[in-house]
Amino acid sequence: MSAADTVTPGSPAYAEDAALARELADATGRLLLDLRASTPTGRDREYAGDEQAHEYLTTELARRRPDDAVLSEEGSLDPADRRGRRLWIVDPLDGSSGFGRGTDEWGVHVALVVDGQLAAGAVAIPGRGALVDSDTVAHIPDSPVGDELAVTVSRSRPPHELRAVERAFDVRLVKRSAAGVKTLAVLDGEADVYLHSGGQYEWDNAAPMAVAMAAGLIATRIDGSPVPYGQDDPYSPDLLIARPSVHAAVLAVLRGH
Ligand SMILES: Nc1ncnc2c1ncn2[C@@H]1O[C@H](COP(=O)(O)O)[C@@H](OP(=O)(O)O)[C@H]1O
Numbered sequence: 001m002s003a004a005d006t007v008t009p010g011s012p013a014y015a016e017d018a019a020l021a022r023e024l025a026d027a028t029g030r031l032l033l034d035l036r037a038s039t040p041t042g043r044d045r046e047y048a049g050d051e052q053a054h055e056y057l058t059t060e061l062a063r064r065r066p067d068d069a070v071l072s073e074e075g076s077l078d079p080a081d082r083r084g085r086r087l088w089i090v091d092p093l094d095g096s097s098g099f100g101r102g103t104d105e106w107g108v109h110v111a112l113v114v115d116g117q118l119a120a121g122a123v124a125i126p127g128r129g130a131l132v133d134s135d136t137v138a139h140i141p142d143s144p145v146g147d148e149l150a151v152t153v154s155r156s157r158p159p160h161e162l163r164a165v166e167r168a169f170d171v172r173l174v175k176r177s178a179a180g181v182k183t184l185a186v187l188d189g190e191a192d193v194y195l196h197s198g199g200q201y202e203w204d205n206a207a208p209m210a211v212a213m214a215a216g217l218i219a220t221r222i223d224g225s226p227v228p229y230g231q232d233d234p235y236s237p238d239l240l241i242a243r244p245s246v247h248a249a250v251l252a253v254l255r256g257h
């Protein structure tokens, strides 16, 4: 068996990396909470959050994992440096506009990709005191949340496929900002499904996907294919994270759409 066969979120082989992802997501979250407490609401706070969180995370990863490559929303990485290496994919501040406005719907994402596969990840939602990682996240019970299908979508950019899903199911909408916040809504039993389309980048979904997969959720693109990571172009337009019992039924609706 090649090393690539064993790369999967929650694998004991990546437990130390998951612990580092958790530690760094937590520390970055604390830094952002301090910044939020010491600055007025507005775009300047948002930009300072992006910049300071990026600086902290990339400096710490360079120090703690000097042989690994790092792709950050706020940085740049030559595509040649993404291939054949351990690659950390980080979103230092996901949901940055909410952070600027003073909401709690923002998070910190730290993920590790090995040979194009998610190996570990952690998501912090500091304003809510939430912190999960792929090694210690609890396995979710595979039972629907309720009689309706609870679907969490972007507050500002809901997916156009939602209409088809609403025609096929009795849907209860859970509108949230930030990819990690929506993923935690599924993990916490507030939603059955997180559906997104229309655009995202690898940093927006790598860590949420890693945690979701480790918890036993099914996490794919909206055509059912795996979400690729470490691509030359980090554009990653859509995803479907769902409880195992409903993933196939939602996928069938999306495919027929
Ligand atoms: N259509 C789109 N195109 C590009 N990025 C998108 C997008 N829809 C959502 N995103 C990004 O995905 C993250 C979560 O979005 P949302 O809150 O709408 O679910 C945000 O990241 P950032 O806050 O890091 O920019 C947002 O910019």
Ligand SMILES: [Mg+2]
Binding pocket: 073, 091, 093, 094, 095, 203, 204
């Ligand atoms: Mg983001």
